[in-house]
Amino acid sequence: MANYHNQRIEYGKFRLEKSKLTPDPFALFKTWFQEALKANIPDANAMVVSTCLNNAPSSRITLLKEISEGGFVFYTNYNSRKGYEIAQNPKVSLLFFWQSLERQVRVEGSATKVKESESETYFNSRPAESRIAAIVSPQSKIIAHKETLLKEYQELLAQNKPLNRPDHWGGYRVIPHYFEYWQGGENRLHDRFSYLLEGDSWNIQQLAP
Numbered sequence: 001m002a003n004y005h006n007q008r009i010e011y012g013k014f015r016l017e018k019s020k021l022t023p024d025p026f027a028l029f030k031t032w033f034q035e036a037l038k039a040n041i042p043d044a045n046a047m048v049v050s051t052c053l054n055n056a057p058s059s060r061i062t063l064l065k066e067i068s069e070g071g072f073v074f075y076t077n078y079n080s081r082k083g084y085e086i087a088q089n090p091k092v093s094l095l096f097f098w099q100s101l102e103r104q105v106r107v108e109g110s111a112t113k114v115k116e117s118e119s120e121t122y123f124n125s126r127p128a129e130s131r132i133a134a135i136v137s138p139q140s141k142i143i144a145h146k147e148t149l150l151k152e153y154q155e156l157l158a159q160n161k162p163l164n165r166p167d168h169w170g171g172y173r174v175i176p177h178y179f180e181y182w183q184g185g186e187n188r189l190h191d192r193f194s195y196l197l198e199g200d201s202w203n204i205q206q207l208a209p
Contacts, residue, residue, distance in 0.1 A: 011102045011184025016191035018206065025179040025195040025202055026067065029105060032181075036098045048095040049074065051085035058085065064096075065122065071173035072107065073114060075122055077139035078168045084140075086111050092174055102184030109176035119170030131163040132156050185209065 022028045036044040045064040050057055060082060066073045072094060076083060086092065094107040123131060136152040143149065156163075179195040179202075190209035195202040 010186065011188075011190065012186035013102050014183055015185070016181060016183035016193065018193070018204075021181075021193060021204060023202065023204075025176070025181075026070075028181065029179070030067070032098070032101075032103060032105065033096075036101060036103075039098070039100055041098050041100055044098065046096075047072075047074075048093075048097075049082060050093045050095070051082050051089065052091065053085040053088050058082070064094075065171070069173060071109070071175040073118075073171050073173050075119070075169070075171045077134065077137070077166075078113070078170060079141075080139040082140075083168075086172065094174060104182045106178075106180040106182070107174065107176045108178040109174045111172040111174045114171035114173050116170065120165055122171060123165040123169065128163060129157070131165075134169050135163065135166055180207070 022031075033044065043063070046061050047064050048059050049062045050059040052058075058081065062074045062076065062082075064072055064074055078087075090110045090112065092109065092111045094105075094109075096103075096105045096107075098104070123134070126134075132153055136149055136156060177197040181191075181193050181195075183191040185191055188209060192207035192209055194205050194207055196205070197203075
């Protein structure tokens with residue numbers, strides 16, 4: 001049996017008190033995100049995206065690309081596993097964890113596709129290598145070996161042709177109805193606050209650690 005009982009660190013760098021909360025959870029998120037950037041946390045925009053189909057959850061790391069129109073935006077292959085699961089059940093959760101700041105943020109909401117014009121703009125802003133990867137990869141599908149993908153990638157790269165966004169590639173915007181802010185505390189007495197959307201306003205509650 002593998003025993004990880006002693007794999008633990010103590011928290012307590014900061015406190016999250018009710019007086020520090022903002023009425024709008026997006027405002028607090030933007031503040032925390034800027035602090036994560038200032039702390040030089042690698043991939044500060046990395047988030048766990050969890051979907052659920054047939055009562056079976058699945059999770060993966062994806063990068064947050066923007067916050068706009070009241071939601072969190074990320075981009076992917078619509079034919080991927082997460083794309084398929086979102087099409088069947090648009091309810092998703094997001095999780096951000098900034099270890100050096102001892103903070104995490106949970107977001108729950110519904111995902112919808114962004115406008116095609118938004119997907120076009122972002123796709124065309126990406127490096128050519130990333131665009132080609134999106135074009136040649138049948139994300140989440142079984143492949144015989146990676147060499148075929150690499151060959152297609154190199155051939156397309158060598159052609160130096162315009163790189164058009166595939167119809168099956170684009171963005172999702174997650175519109176939240178729930179936020180939870182977690183700040184690590186001493187002796188596992190963490191600070192936790194939730195924001196629940198009720199009508200047009202956010203109801204803020206403090207949670208036990």
